[in-house]
Amino acid sequence: MFIVILLIALSVWGVAWVIVDVRRDGYGQRATDWSRVAGHDDALQRAESTTSYR
Template sequence: MFIVIIIAALALWGLIATIVDLRRDGYRRTPTDWSRIPDTGLDPLHRAEVGTTYR
């Protein structure tokens, strides 16, 4: 019975710690700062190199 109480206490502690960390760690949406993204004029698919690699 003692071990069951210890396991339940650890589970409760983990649940509370998870909720607290999610609230502190930026769980909410944040807007994108578009000024930090370089404007190349091309989308990433055009910049990808096409090729075949053999081993």
């Protein structure tokens, strides 16, 4: 019985540690800087620089 209680306590501690670690890892959502995305074609900028529209 002691081993079962020990395993449950370690499991609870591990889950709590994972939650804390994931919350402070620094890799949260960030706004995308579209000027740095490869192959990004800004249609509005392209339309403003041309004389005719499709």
